[in-house]
Amino acid sequence: MKTNTSVRNVPIIGWKVAHSYVRLADLSVIRFSPMSFRNTTYGIEDKALCHGHKHVASAPHLHCVCGFNAWDDEATSLRYMFAVQRVHEERLQTSSPELRERVANWTMLRVALFGHVIEGTLSATNIDDFGYRSSNQRVLDIFFEDRCAMCENKTTQLVALETESFSPFFAGDCRRLRPLCTMHLNETHITLDLATLEKRNNVKIHWGYPTSE
Amino acid sequence: MGIGNPVRETEVPDGPSPAYTPRRSVPTSPPAKPSRQPVPEKAPS
Numbered sequence: 501m502k503t504n505t506s507v508r509n510v511p512i513i514g515w516k517v518a519h520s521y522v523r524l525a526d527l528s529v530i531r532f533s534p535m536s537f538r539n540t541t542y543g544i545e546d547k548a549l550c551h552g553h554k555h556v557a558s559a560p561h562l563h564c565v566c567g568f569n570a571w572d573d574e575a576t577s578l579r580y581m582f583a584v585q586r587v588h589e590e591r592l593q594t595s596s597p598e599l600r601e602r603v604a605n606w607t608m609l610r611v612a613l614f615g616h617v618i619e620g621t622l623s624a625t626n627i628d629d630f631g632y633r634s635s636n637q638r639v640l641d642i643f644f645e646d647r648c649a650m651c652e653n654k655t656t657q658l659v660a661l662e663t664e665s666f667s668p669f670f671a672g673d674c675r676r677l678r679p680l681c682t683m684h685l686n687e688t689h690i691t692l693d694l695a696t697l698e699k700r701n702n703v704k705i706h707w708g709y710p711t712s713e
Numbered sequence: 714m715g716i717g718n719p720v721r722e723t724e725v726p727d728g729p730s731p732a733y734t735p736r737r738s739v740p741t742s743p744p745a746k747p748s749r750q751p752v753p754e755k756a757p758s
Contacts, residue, residue: 510728563721574736612730619721634725641733710735 505557511612513640514570514632515577520607522660524673527690528700531608534569534583541572542568545638547620550658555567556610560618560633567618567633570611574710576630581606581709608709610641633668639703644679646708653681655707658697659689 518532533541540551550566560567562624571577585606615636646655660675675690685691694705 509726513730569752600724610733612727614727615726617723617725636727638730696715703735706733710733 511614512617512632512634513576514568514572514611514634516579516609516611517569517581517606519604519611520644520677521674522692523676524675527660527675528693530677530697530701530703532607532639534559535606535681542637544703546636548633548635548637558616559635560616560619565633567613567635568637569615569631569633570609570614570637571631572611574608574610577608578709581608592635595677606645608643609639610643610710612638614638618697622690634705639701641704641706643709644677646679648681648682648684649678651681653683655679656682657685658692658705659685659690660692661700 517535519535520530522528522530529540529543531543542548546568548567550559550561550564552566553561553564556582585648610706613632613634613636615634617632617634619632620630620661643657644658647653648655659680660680661678675694680689697703698705
């Protein structure tokens, strides 16, 4: 059993993929929107709520998919991200580099899971091999793609920008975080200072997705 | 979750988490080339 309480006295480390954004009211506070259930957002440290079946007092509920879902390791998380990315590309027919910013640049998160934890994630079929659902989550590390959202160049700057989205959630004062190269920066982008973000959110920000081996 | 599998639940305490360390160690020097043994000259028959 992976989550044996008799030997575990620290939070469980999980890996997940999300959209990241800031609000215009405070550009230094990072928030996240999950890959699925995108009307349910969360902050750096948060407690799970079940919006589907209102398991507010007991999320993650045993017979639900609520709670903070996270994979067991970075390799599974990467596979999940690339698989979803391929589905989006095929669905939107946006394989061309010009439209790549619509589907690329998701954020990978390394999170600490604690509180009530259930083994097995939303998409998992085998609880022995896959991740967790937890009641509490704290984001420890944020990984942004090291390629520009618009081309294949190396990322030089993290910006907050208004993007067309699949979901109406990102309308209003939400600005999605995008890594861009120097060539694609323009005056409409709000450039963000990584050191300020790290200090304010108490996280570590990395360029490039983690490798698994 | 698979049908018939026991569901595992537990209470995990909060606390400090270990810092991220990448699993892949970046090599700082190129791998050493295998030393080649000199091919012995064929003895004249």
